[in-house]
Amino acid sequence: MVYNILxxxxxxxxxxxxxxLLLFIKxxxxxxxxxxxxxxxxxxxxxxxxxxxxxxxxxxxNGMFNTNALIVFEKNxxxxxxxxxxxxxxxxxxDNKNVIEFYLLTLTSLLGMFFMISSGNLxxxxxxxxxxxxxxxxxxxxxLTKRKSSEAAMKLILSSAFSSAILLLGISYLYxxxxxxxxxxxxxxxxxxxxxxxxxxxxxxxxxxKISAVPFHLWTADVYxxxxxxxxxxxxxxxxxxxxxxxxxxxxxxxxxxxxxxxxILVLLAAATILIGNLFAIRQDNFKRFLAFSSIAQVGFIxxxxxxxxxxxxxxxxxxxxxYIFSNLAAFGVVAVVSALTGKENxxxxxxFYKTNPMLSWILTIALFSLAGVPPxxxxxxxxxxxxxxxxxxxxxxxxxxxxxxxxxxxxxLRVVKAIFMDQNDTPVEKLQVPTVSxxxxxICVAGVIVTGLASAVYDYIYSxxxxx
Amino acid sequence: MNLTLLILLPLLTAVLILLAKxxxxxxxxxxxxxxxxxxxxxWLLKSFLAERAAxxxxxxxxxxxxxxxxxxxxxxxxxxxxxxxxxxxxxSVIVVAGILVSWTxxxxxxxxxxxxxxLSMGAYGFFISLDLFTxxxxxxxxxxxxxxxIGIWGSGDKTKSAMKLALMLMAGSALVMVGLFGVYYNTHTxxxxxxxxxxxxxxxxxxxxxxxxxxxxxxxxxxxxxTWVPDGHASAPTAASMFLAGISMKLGGYGCLRIAALMPxxxxxxxxxxxxxxxxxxxxxxxxxxxxxxxxxxxxxxxxSHCGFVILGIGMLNKxxxxxxxxxxxxxxxxxxxxxxxxxxxxxxxxxRMVAQLGGLLKAMPFISTVxxxxxxxxxxxxxxxxxxxxxxxxxxxxxxxxxxxxxxxxLSGASIVVTAVYILRATGRAIMGPIxxxxxxxxxxxxxxxxxAVLLIxxxxxxGLAPFLINHLITPSTDAxxxxxxxxxxxx
Numbered sequence: 001m002v003y004n005i006l007x008x009x010x011x012x013x014x015x016x017x018x019x020x021l022l023l024f025i026k027x028x029x030x031x032x033x034x035x036x037x038x039x040x041x042x043x044x045x046x047x048x049x050x051x052x053x054x055x056x057x058x059x060x061x062n063g064m065f066n067t068n069a070l071i072v073f074e075k076n077x078x079x080x081x082x083x084x085x086x087x088x089x090x091x092x093x094x095d096n097k098n099v100i101e102f103y104l105l106t107l108t109s110l111l112g113m114f115f116m117i118s119s120g121n122l123x124x125x126x127x128x129x130x131x132x133x134x135x136x137x138x139x140x141x142x143x144l145t146k147r148k149s150s151e152a153a154m155k156l157i158l159s160s161a162f163s164s165a166i167l168l169l170g171i172s173y174l175y176x177x178x179x180x181x182x183x184x185x186x187x188x189x190x191x192x193x194x195x196x197x198x199x200x201x202x203x204x205x206x207x208x209x210k211i212s213a214v215p216f217h218l219w220t221a222d223v224y225x226x227x228x229x230x231x232x233x234x235x236x237x238x239x240x241x242x243x244x245x246x247x248x249x250x251x252x253x254x255x256x257x258x259x260x261x262x263x264x265i266l267v268l269l270a271a272a273t274i275l276i277g278n279l280f281a282i283r284q285d286n287f288k289r290f291l292a293f294s295s296i297a298q299v300g301f302i303x304x305x306x307x308x309x310x311x312x313x314x315x316x317x318x319x320x321x322x323x324y325i326f327s328n329l330a331a332f333g334v335v336a337v338v339s340a341l342t343g344k345e346n347x348x349x350x351x352x353f354y355k356t357n358p359m360l361s362w363i364l365t366i367a368l369f370s371l372a373g374v375p376p377x378x379x380x381x382x383x384x385x386x387x388x389x390x391x392x393x394x395x396x397x398x399x400x401x402x403x404x405x406x407x408x409x410x411x412x413x414l415r416v417v418k419a420i421f422m423d424q425n426d427t428p429v430e431k432l433q434v435p436t437v438s439x440x441x442x443x444i445c446v447a448g449v450i451v452t453g454l455a456s457a458v459y460d461y462i463y464s465x466x467x468x469x
Numbered sequence: 470m471n472l473t474l475l476i477l478l479p480l481l482t483a484v485l486i487l488l489a490k491x492x493x494x495x496x497x498x499x500x501x502x503x504x505x506x507x508x509x510x511x512w513l514l515k516s517f518l519a520e521r522a523a524x525x526x527x528x529x530x531x532x533x534x535x536x537x538x539x540x541x542x543x544x545x546x547x548x549x550x551x552x553x554x555x556x557x558x559x560x561s562v563i564v565v566a567g568i569l570v571s572w573t574x575x576x577x578x579x580x581x582x583x584x585x586x587x588l589s590m591g592a593y594g595f596f597i598s599l600d601l602f603t604x605x606x607x608x609x610x611x612x613x614x615x616x617x618x619i620g621i622w623g624s625g626d627k628t629k630s631a632m633k634l635a636l637m638l639m640a641g642s643a644l645v646m647v648g649l650f651g652v653y654y655n656t657h658t659x660x661x662x663x664x665x666x667x668x669x670x671x672x673x674x675x676x677x678x679x680x681x682x683x684x685x686x687x688x689x690x691x692x693x694x695x696t697w698v699p700d701g702h703a704s705a706p707t708a709a710s711m712f713l714a715g716i717s718m719k720l721g722g723y724g725c726l727r728i729a730a731l732m733p734x735x736x737x738x739x740x741x742x743x744x745x746x747x748x749x750x751x752x753x754x755x756x757x758x759x760x761x762x763x764x765x766x767x768x769x770x771x772x773x774s775h776c777g778f779v780i781l782g783i784g785m786l787n788k789x790x791x792x793x794x795x796x797x798x799x800x801x802x803x804x805x806x807x808x809x810x811x812x813x814x815x816x817x818x819x820x821x822r823m824v825a826q827l828g829g830l831l832k833a834m835p836f837i838s839t840v841x842x843x844x845x846x847x848x849x850x851x852x853x854x855x856x857x858x859x860x861x862x863x864x865x866x867x868x869x870x871x872x873x874x875x876x877x878x879x880x881l882s883g884a885s886i887v888v889t890a891v892y893i894l895r896a897t898g899r900a901i902m903g904p905i906x907x908x909x910x911x912x913x914x915x916x917x918x919x920x921x922x923a924v925l926l927i928x929x930x931x932x933x934g935l936a937p938f939l940i941n942h943l944i945t946p947s948t949d950a951x952x953x954x955x956x957x958x959x960x961x962x
Contacts, residue, residue, distance in 0.1 A: 112859040312541065365951045384646070385541065391650045399650060400680075403643035410639045414616065414632060422620045422628050456538045 008058040008067045011075050012118075015111045019104060023065060026100045032106045033099050038140040040103055041437070044083040049074035055304040055465075058177070059120065063182055066120040069465040072243045074318065075114050081238045081325045082110050087441035088333040090228035092340040094435070102142060106234055113242035117249075122171050122181040127244060129167070129210070132239060134162045139234070140227040146289030149419070152226025155234075159209065159219040167206025173199030183254050197261060203250075204265055212301050214272040224292035229339050232288050233332035238293045241321045244299075248306055249319055266307040267398050273399075278408040282415075285346050287335050291328070294371060297326060297409055300351035301332040304350070304402055305386030313389035315463040326448035327370035327379055333442045334364040341432050347416055352425030357432055361420050363442050370449045372413040373406060378453030385412060385459070472531050472547045472597045475513075475557065475701065478506055478678035479590035487585050496572055499668030505566045510561035514710035514943075517554055519791035521946070529599060529662070534771025537603075546600040552795050555940060556596045556723055559802045562929050563715040564589045567708035568792040569922035570810050572704035573817075574622070574706070582620060584614040585708060592716045596723065601649050601659040605642065608688075608724070611717055612638050618709040619701060634665045637697040641687025645724070648681025652731070664731055665954060671811055673733045680729045682743070688721025691780055695773045702769035707813025710765065714772050717807035722779040722798045726791065726951075729783055733955040736786060741874075743784035748878045750777030754889040764812045764822045767887045767896055770803060772849060774885060775801045775856075781882060782863040785875070788945075788952045790866025793859060793942050800933055802848070807926040808844040811837055815900075815917050818912045822897050834914040840923045845893040847930050849888050855933035860886065862937075 006013065018040070025031065055069040086103075093099045106281075112131025119125040137160065155334035175181055177196050190196060205216065207316030210222040224232045251262055278299030286292040305316050337360065339345050354361040370379030381408070391399045454460050489495045515533075520530050529548035537545040549557065574581050591611030598604040609779025612635060620631035621898060649659065654662050655673045687694040695768040700720075702710050729736040736743075754774030761767045769908070775797070782794025814837045815823050815830065847854035850861075867879040933940055 181875065317542065369613065374613055375606050380606070387646070388541065388650060388653070391654060394654065396647065396651065400647050403638070403647055405639045407636060408642055411632070411636055414635060417616075417621060418628055418632065421617065422631075456536075456543075459541075460539050 004058065005060060006306040007056070007132065007458055008060060009065075011047060011051055011072070011079065012114050013112060014043070014050065014120050016115070017109055018043050019107050019111070022100050022103055022107075028282050033096065035092050037086070037093060037437070039322055041086055041408050044079060044086060048076060049164055049384070050080050050081060051079060064119045064124045065115070065118050067118055070318075071118055074117050074241075074253065077114075077318070077322055077325060078110060078113055078117075078238050078242055081241070081329060082106065082234075084236075084325070084329045084333070084441045084444060085158070085230055085233050086335050087437045088329065089228075089340075090435045090437040091337055092228065092230060093152065098142070102139065102230075105139040105142075106231075106243045109133070109135040109139070109234070113238065117245050118244060119246070121184050122174070122183075122186075125250075126164075126168065126171060129243075129246075130164060131244065133210075136231065136235060136239065139231045140223060142228050142231060146226070148226035149228070150226075152223045153389075155226075155361070155391060156223045163206050163209030163216070166202050166209070170199045170202030170206060173202065183250070186254050187256060190255060192258045192261065197258070197400060200255065200258065200261070204262070204269075207243060207247050208269060211247070213269045213299055213303065214276040214296065217273070217276070217296050220296060221284075221289045221292045222235070222420040224288045225286055226290075229288065229332060229336040232291075232334070236291065236332075237325055237328050240295070244302060244306075244317065244321065248314060251306065252309065252314065263307055263309065263393070267395065270300045270303035270307060271398060271401055272300075273297065273303060274405045276406050278412070281409070281412045287345050287347055287350075290347060290416070291331060291335070294409065294412070295328065297405070298328075298371070300405075301383055301386050301402060304390035304398060306389075307388035307398075308392040309387055310392045311463070311467065312385065313394065315459065315466045316389045317384070318462050318466065319452075319459050320386050322462075323370065323382040323449070323452050326445045326452065327367045327377070330363055330367035330442060330445035330449060331371065333438065334367070335361050335447060337432060337434050337438055338429060342429055344429060347419055349429060350416065351419045352428035353420045353421040355428060356428050362433070363446055365417050365420060366446055366449055368416055372410050374410075376454060377449050378451075379449070381453040381459070390406075429451055433439055472513075472533065472549065474509060475506075475593040475597060476590055477843060478502065478509060479586050479593065482506075483583050483586045483590070486579060486878070489579070492575055492578050494934060495582055496568070498756045499568045499571075499586065500565075502586060503561070503568045503589075507561040507565050508594075508864040509531065510558050514554060517549070517551075518943075521743055526747070526946070528947070532599070533838055535598050537600075542658055543602045544660055545603055547597040548599050548664070549949065551944040552723070552726070552947045553596045555795060555799050555944055556719060557593060559719065559799045559929075560589060560592045560596070560716050560923060561640055563711055563806045564849055566806060566810060566922040566926050567711045567715075569729075569925075570711070570813055571706075571708040572918040573918075574623065574708075578658065581618070581706075584618050585631070585712065588614040588618075588712055589716070591684055592720065595720050599661050600673060601661060601664075603659075604661075604727075605645060608645070608720055609639075609642050609734060612642070615701075615705075615709065615713060615717065616714075617772065619705045619961030622706040622709070622902050623703045623704040624706070627699070627704040630700035630909040631878070634697040634701035637687055637694065641684045641694065641721075642926055644680045644684030644687070646684075648677045648679075648684060648728070651677030651680070661727065661731060674732040674735035675738065678728065678732045678739060681732075682725055682736075682739070685721045686746075686780070689718055689725055689780060690721070690750070690773045690776045691725075692746050692753060692773070692777070695750060697753070699775055702772070702809075703765040707809060707816075710809040710813070711806040714769075714809060715802040718772065719798050722776065722783070722794065725780060726794065729786070730951045730954060732836040740784050740786055742779060744875065744878055747777045747780035747784055748775065748882055751781065751882045752888075753883050755892075758892045759888060761892075762824050762828075763894065764815070764900070765809070767824075767892060768812065771892070772801070772805055774889065775848070777807070778860055778863050778882070780808045781878075782866060785863075785867045785870055787866050787869055788948050788954060789869060790863055790922065791948045791951065792941065792944060793862030793864075793866050795948070796862055796933065796937070798939055798942065800859040800930070803926050803929040803933075804844055804847040804854075804856055807840065807923065807930065808848065810919070810926065811841040811844055811924055814915060815841070819909055824899045825829060826906075827900040827909070828900070828903045830909065831901050832905045833912045835919060836915045836923075839860045840915075840927070841901060842897055843930070845897045847934070849890045849893045852932075853934050854941055858933055858937040885893055893941035
C-alpha cells in the first residue's frame with residue numbers, strides 16, 4: 001500500500017525532496033552556482049525519465065488525488081518545460097546570489113501544478129492553484145533592483161488574488177447547489193439551473209484569468225514585460241499549460257451535462273482572444289510583450305480546439321501544448337540569452353541579428369515559424385489539428401475566423417524574421433558566447449519542433465493514452 | 470519506383486549544402502543534386518511510359534499508401550498520373566536552370582541554394598500527393614523559402630514585396646484549409662482517390678468549393694488575387710522569379726484542377742464565375758502589361774494573363790480545354806522561366822531593367838538577345854513554340870462549348886493575344902534592336918552556365934511546340950479519367 005502511494009506520488013515526492021534539499025544547501029556552506037544548477041538540472045532530468053515508467057491508474061486520499069497515464073504524461077510535459085527553462089537561464093543564474101531562492105519558488109509552484117492536475121476535488125484543485133500562483137508572484141519580483149519587476153509582481157499577485165476570489169465564489173455556489181466538491185459525484189448533480197450556470201461562469205472567468213483569455217488578459221503584458229525572462233517563460237508556458245489541462249479535465253468530465261453552454265462560452269472567448277491577441281501583438285516592440293500577446297492568441301486557438309469537445313480535441317490540446325513548450329521556449333531561450341548577455345529586449349535590437357549570430361537566428365526563426373504554424377515545423381500540425389477538432393461540431397464560422405487570424409499572426413511573426421534577416425543595422429547585437437547548457441536546451445527545443453510534428457508516433461501515443469478518459 | 474525519392478533527393482541535397490564548405494562546393498552540390506532530380510524525373514517518365522505500354526491503365530501509377538496520423542485517418546498517399554508527371558518534369562527542368570543561372574550568387578550562397586532546393590522539395594511533394602493533407606502540407610512548405618528568397622536577396626522594395634507575397638499566399642492556404650476541413654468532415658478522409666470514389670454531397674460541394682478553389686486561385690494569380698505577382702516577381706532574384714512563376718504558380722493551377730475534379734457538381738455550377746474571373750485576368754493582365762516599362766514587370770503581368778488561360782481551360786470543363794490548361798501550365802512554366810533568366814542575364818550586365826534605357830543589345834550579347842526573342846515569341850504564341858500549342862488547345866476546348874456567352878468570352882481571350890504581340894514586340898524591339906548605347910557596347914555575352922540553362926529551357930519549349938503529341942499522349946489518359954467522373958454529371962444535366 002505504502003509502496004503504491006510512493007509510486008503514484010513519485011513525481012511530487014521527487015520535487016518535495018528536491019525543495020528540502022535546496023533548503024539545506026542554502027543553510028550549509030556556500031557552493032558555486034554552477035554546481036547547484038547542474039545538480040538541479042540533473043534532478044529534473046531524472047524526474048522526467050522516471051515519469052516514463054509505471055503509469056498505473058490510482059486514486060489516493062478518498063479521490064482527492066488521481067493519477068493515470070495521461071496525468072503522468074501531462075506532469076512530464078511540465079517537468080520537461082521546467083527543465084528547459086532552468087537550462088536556458090543558466091547564463092542569467094550563474095552569477096546570481098539568490099539562485100536557490102529562485103528554484104525554491106519555481107519548484108514549489110511546479111509542485112502546486114502537479115497537485116492541481118491530479119486533483120479529483122475542487123478543494124484540492126484550489127489548493128494546488130494557489131500553491132502554484134503565489135510563489136510565481138514572488139519570482140516575478142526576482143530582479144530586485146528593477147522597478148518594473150516589482151510592478152509585475154504586484155500586478156500578478158493582485159490579479160491572481162482577484163481571480164482566485166472569483167473562482168472561490170463559483171466553487172462555493174457550486175457546493176451550495178450540489179452539496180459536493182468531488183468531481184466524480186458532481187457530474188450527476190449538474191442540471192443547468194440558473195444558479196449553477198452562474199457558478200459555472202464564475203469558475204470559467206477564474207480560469208480565463210489564469211490562461212489570460214480576453215477579456216481577462218489585461219495583466220499579462222505588463223507582468224511578462226517586467227518579470228525576468230525565466231519567470232516570463234514559466235508563466236507563459238508552464239502555468240498556462242497546467243491550468244489548461246485542468247480546465248479540459250473539468251469541462252470534459254464534470255460539466256458534460258451543460259456542454260452546449262460552455263461550447264458557446266468557449267467559442268466567444270476564443271474569437272475575442274485570438275483577435276485581440278493578434279491585434280495587440282502587431283504593435284509591440286518589446287520582445288516579451290510581443291510574446292505575451294502572441295501567447296494570448298495561441299490560447300485562443302487552444303480554446304477552439306477544446307470547444308470541439310471530441311477525443312481528437314483532447315489529444316490535440318495536449319499535443320499542441322507539447323509543441324508550444326518547444327517552440328515558445330526556443331523563442332524565449334534566445335531572448336533570455338540575448339537579454340542576459342546584452343540587456344537588449346526589443347525587436348528592433350534584433351535587426352541584423354543574422355550577421356552576427358546565425359545559429360541563434362535560425363533557432364529563433366524556426367521557433368517563430370512553429371508558433372505561426374508553418375510546415376514542416378510541428379506548429380503546423382498542432383494548429384491544424386486544433387482547428388480540425390474545432391471544426392468537428394460543424395461550426396465553420398469560427399474556423400474561417402481563426403484561419404484569417406492565422407494570416408494576421410503570420411504577419412507579426414514574419415516581421416521579426418524580417419528584422420533578423422533583412423533589416424539593415426549598423427550596430428547589431430555583437431557575437432554572443434552562449435553557455436553550453438543553454439545551447440543544449442535550445443537544440444532540444446529545435447529538435448522537438450521538427451520531430452514532434454513529422455513523427456506521427458507522438459500524436460498517436462497521446463491519442464492512445466487520452467482514450468477512455 | 471518509389472516516389473518518395475523525389476522528396477528525399479532534394480532533402481539530401483539540402484543537407485549536403487548545409488554541410489558544404491566554400492562557394493564552389495555549395496554550387497557543385499546544388500547542381501549535382503538538381504541534375505540528379507532531372508535524371509530521376511526522366512527515369513520516372515521512362516518507367517511511366519513503360520508501364521503504360523505494358524497495358525497498366527490504372528489512373529495513378531507507382532502508388533504507395535502509408536498511414537501517417539492514424540487517429541485522424543491521415544495518409545501519406547502518393548502516386549502520379551500523367552498530369553502530375555508533366556508537372557514533375559517541368560519542376561526538375563526549372564530547378565536545374567535556376568541553379569545554373571545562380572552560379573555566381575555569392576551573397577549568403579549557402580542559405581540561397583538551401584532555400585532553392587527546399588522550395589523544389591515542396592513542389593515535388595505537392596505533385597506526388599494523393600492525400601489532401603499531404604498536398605496542403607507541401608503547399609505551405611513552399612511558401613516560406615519564397616519569403617526569405619525575395620526578402621534577403623531581392624531588389625527594389627524587397628521586404629514589402631516579400632511580405633505581401635507571403636501574406637497573400639498564406640491567406641490562400643487558409644482558404645484551402647477551410648475547404649479541406651469541409652471535405653474531411655463530410656467524407657471522413659483526406660484521401661483524394663477515396664473521396665472520388667465515394668463522392669461529396671452536392672450541398673457540401675457548393676459550400677466548400679469556393680474556399681478551396683479560390684485558395685488555390687491565389688497561388689495561380691487568379692483575378693482579383695493576383696496582386697502579389699508583379700511585386701513578388703519583380704523584387705525576387707532571378708532564380709527565385711523563375712521558381713515562382715515556373716513552379717509555384719503551377720501549384721495553384723494544379724490545385725485548382727484537382728479541386729474541380731473532386732467537386733465536379735460545384736465546379737459545374739460555379740463554372741461561369743471561374744470563366745469570368747479568368748477572362749478578366751487574361752484581358753486585364755494583357756492591358757496592364759502594355760503600361761509597364763520594367764522588363765520584370767512586363768513578364769510578371771503577362772504571367773497573370775497567361776495563367777488566366779490555365780484557369781479558363783479548367784473552367785470550361787471539357788477534355789480539350791483541360792488538356793490545354795495542363796499544356797499551358799508546362800509551357801508557361803518553361804517560357805516564363807526562360808524570360809526571367811534572360812532578363813536576369815541582361816540585368817546583371819547592364820544593371821537596369823528599364824526598357825527605355827536598353828537598346829541594341831543584339832550587338833553586344835547575341836546569345837542572350839536570341840534567348841530573349843525566343844521567349845518573347847513563345848509568349849505571344851508563335852507556331853512552333855509551346856505557347857501556340859497550349860493556347861490553341863485551350864481555345865479549341867472553349868469553343869466546343871456552344872453557349873453564346875462562352876463563345877464570346879473565348880473570342881475576347883483570343884483577342885488578347887494581339888495585345889500580347891504588341892507589348893512583346895515593342896519591348897523586344899526597343900531593348901534588342903536599334904542603336905546600342907556606348908556604355909553597353911562592351912558587355913560580355915552569356916557564360917557557359919547561362920547558355921546551358923537557356924538551352925535546357927528552349928529544348929523543353931521546342932519539344933512541346935514541335936511535337937505536341939508527346940505531351941498529349943502523356944496527359945490525355947489522365948484527363949480522360951477526370952472527364953469520366955465529370956462526364957456523368959454533365960451528361961445528366
